[in-house]
Every structure is written in structure tokens, then in C-alpha cells.
Amino acid sequence: MTDTPNLDELRQQIDDIDVQIHQLINQRATCAEQVADTKLKAFVAENGDSDVSKVTFYRPEREAQVLRKVIDRNSGPLEGKTVARIFREIMSACLALEKPTEVAYFGPEGTFTHAATIKHFGQAVVSLPQASIATVFSKVESGQCHYGVVPVENSTEGMVSHTLDNFMDSPLKICGEVEMRIQLHLLVNDLANPGTIKSICAHQQALAQARNWLDSNWPNVERIAVASNAEAARMAQKDSSIAAVAGDIAAEQYDLLKLAESIEDYANNTTRFLIIGQQHVEPSGNDKTSLIVEANNKPGALFNLLEPFHAAGVSLTRIDTRPSRTDTWAYVFFIEFEGHQQDAVIEKILVKVGENSRMSKVLGSYPKAVL
Numbered sequence: 012m013t014d015t016p017n018l019d020e021l022r023q024q025i026d027d028i029d030v031q032i033h034q035l036i037n038q039r040a041t042c043a044e045q046v047a048d049t050k051l052k053a054f055v056a057e058n059g060d061s062d063v064s065k066v067t068f069y070r071p072e073r074e075a076q077v078l079r080k081v082i083d084r085n086s087g088p089l090e091g092k093t094v095a096r097i098f099r100e101i102m103s104a105c106l107a108l109e110k111p112t113e114v115a116y117f118g119p120e121g122t123f124t125h126a127a128t129i130k131h132f133g134q135a136v137v138s139l140p141q142a143s144i145a146t147v148f149s150k151v152e153s154g155q156c157h158y159g160v161v162p163v164e165n166s167t168e169g170m171v172s173h174t175l176d177n178f179m180d181s182p183l184k185i186c187g188e189v190e191m192r193i194q195l196h197l198l199v200n201d202l203a204n205p206g207t208i209k210s211i212c213a214h215q216q217a218l219a220q221a222r223n224w225l226d227s228n229w230p231n232v233e234r235i236a237v238a239s240n241a242e243a244a245r246m247a248q249k250d251s252s253i254a255a256v257a258g259d260i261a262a263e264q265y266d267l268l269k270l271a272e273s274i275e276d277y278a279n280n281t282t283r284f285l286i287i288g289q290q291h292v293e294p295s296g297n298d299k300t301s302l303i304v305e306a307n308n309k310p311g312a313l314f315n316l317l318e319p320f321h322a323a324g325v326s327l328t329r330i331d332t333r334p335s336r337t338d339t340w341a342y343v344f345f346i347e348f349e350g351h352q353q354d355a356v357i358e359k360i361l362v363k364v365g366e367n368s369r370m371s372k373v374l375g376s377y378p379k380a381v382l
Contacts, residue, residue: 195221212243301346305342
């Protein structure tokens with residue numbers, strides 16, 4: 012005799028657990044609906060306005076805190092981030108009950124920015140592709156979309172200058188960040204084979220990120236830079252003489268086969284994306300702050316800007332430069348650092364930065380990427 016349950020008993024246990032999980036998810040969804048109703052009533056009482064479009068339902072700092080708790084309390088056998096991704100989808104579906112979230116992203120469908128949008132907001136979000144980074148900003152500024160997702164830097168190719176330039180004049184704030192491990196594949200349609208490929212298409216950054224692999228494996232095949240990896244995938248879908256360099260989401264979107272997998276030159280190739288919106292984000296307990304600063308045009312200007320961070324022991328996570336739009340041979344600095352602008356030590360630093368610069372603009376404080 013043994014106390015080990017047989018297969019039928021184990022399956023029955025799973026079915027019973029599934030019922031409990033289902034009931035608890037619906038309880039959470041009901042609670043989310045009550046949260047939405049409470050927020051709306053409080054807004055009406057305070058403002059005398061019942062326009063639901065003006066009520067803030069999405070709270071980046073709250074979601075970051077929930078996901079961190081999921082990871083911290085996880086005891087396995089599933090990995091903490093695996094469980095957190097499940098909770099991300101539950102929260103996404105519950106938020107959609109409160110109010111569907113419309114998010115503009117630098118498109119088209121099938122790009123890594125599209126994948127970053129889903130990773131951050133979940134499958135229940137209404138994701139709307141845009142033709143340019145500037146259009147993403149304008150859609151959010153006008154209120155046509157609640158948030159936007161734009162690329163800001165790649166670990167091998169550096170900063171995305173168009174994103175930084177749009178922050179110069181925009182009133183929008185950074186509400187969050189997403190980090191995407193970039194895996195590139197050589198994709199073809201089901202009629203293609205190595206002998207039919209006459210050209211390889213991708214966004215110029217993807218071609219650069221797979222340059223060494225392409226040089227070694229396809230040295231004599233023409234490479235064509237196109238508007239996006241998704242556009243390359245669309246071209247490959249229609250033409251068996253074209254191979255696309257793109258990621259998993261493009262392969263799924265355009266029903267393509269992987270002629271070769273993980274062709275990126277660097278295994279840690281990662282792109283970081285920013286979430287932009289109109290709201291100020293409260294502290295989550297583990298935050299970053301970004302700002303743009305135009306230094307005074309005099310010796311030691313950069314030292315004077317950075318010295319307050321060193322004196323306070325605050326870690327800088329990024330510093331980059333862009334040409335000033337006002338003066339020839341003058342520059343603005345894009346600076347990121349750990350901490351929230353409401354922290355007392357950060358408040359003092361920002362005052363000193365303002366005193367030592369011609370212009371300083373806080374772009375936002377937001378939770379560090381959790382997933």
C-alpha cells in the first residue's frame with residue numbers, strides 16, 4: 012500500500028484547485044469594479060463632474076508594489092517573475108473592467124514596442140500603433156490615448172534620439188519603464204528556403220544588432236533597412252525571396268517560420284522603453300527619476316550639475332547629451348538617477364541642479380521595471 016495519489020486523484024486535485032482559483036479571480040474582479048465605483052463617486056463629490064474620462068484608474072506605483080509583493084512572497088516551484096506575469100494579466104483584465112486603457116505605441120503591430128506594451132499593460136489593454144514617436148506623444152498630449160510607449164535606449168546601440176528630442180517641448184511625464192530582452196530571428200514564409208533568399212530586411216538597428224551573425228552566415232545577400240522589423244516581416248510574408256530579422260511577436264503576427272533563432276550578436280541585448288502619460292506618479296518605494304538639464308556655458312558646468320548627486324550618495328543610472336535648440340555648440344543633458352522627486356534628499360538635489368543650470372525639467376519619477 013502507498014499514500015502516493017494515483018493519476019486520477021491528482022487530476023481531481025487539479026480540477027478542485029482550478030475551481031478555487033477561478034472563484035478567487037472573480038472575487039478580485041468584483042472588488043476591482045467596486046474600486047472603480049468608489050473612485051468615480053469620490054471624483055464626483057470632489058469636482059461635481061461625472062465624466063469618467065477624467066478619473067485616474069491606472070496607478071503605476073500601486074501595480075509595481077503588487078508585483079514586487081508577488082515576487083517576494085513566492086515560494087516556488089514556479090519562478091517569482093513567472094507568477095508575477097500571471098498576476099500582470101489578472102490585473103490587466105481587472106483594470107479593463109474599471110476602464111479600458113488605450114495605449115499608443117510606436118508601431119506597427121509586431122514590433123518590440125508592441126511587445127513592450129503588452130508586457131507592461133497586459134493583453135487586455137487597447138494598443139494602438141502609431142507611425143512615429145512624435146505621433147505617440149501627440150496622441151497622449153491630446154488625450155486621445157491614456158498612455159504611450161516609446162523606445163529610449165538599447166544596450167548595444169545606445170539612446171534613441173527621437174524620443175529624447177520629443178521630451179524637450181512636451182508636457183508629458185514618464186510614468187514607468189519596460190525592459191525587453193531582444194531576441195532576433197531570421198524569419199521566412201512557408202514557401203521559402205535558404206536557396207530562395209535574395210534579400211534580408213529589418214529596421215536598421217536590428218540589422219546592426221545582428222551584423223556579425225549576418226556577415227558570417229549570409230555575407231553575399233543584400234540587406235535592406237526598412238521602417239520597422241514588423242514591416243520586414245510583412246514583406247517576408249508576401250515574398251519568399253525576402254527574409255526578415257525580427258522577434259517572436261512578428262513571427263506570430265505574420266505567421267512566419269524561423270530559419271535561424273537568436274541571431275543577435277550579444278546575448279544580453281536589451282531595449283528599454285518608457286511609459287509616457289499626463290499623470291504624476293506617487294512613490295512606489297523603488298523608483299527612478301529622469302530630467303533634462305541645460306548647463307551654463309562656462310568651465311566646470313557639468314561638474315557643478317553632477318556634484319550634488321555625488322555629495323548625497325545618489326546613483327546616476329544614465330547620462331546622455333543632445334544638442335541644444337537655442338544655442339550653437341551648447342548641449343542639454345538627459346540624466347536618470349535612483350530615487351523619487353518627493354524624497355527629501357532628491358528635492359534638495361533638484362534645487363541645486365536648478366541653481367547651477369540655465370534650464371532644468373523633471374520628466375517624471377516612476378517605478379523601476381519589475382518584470
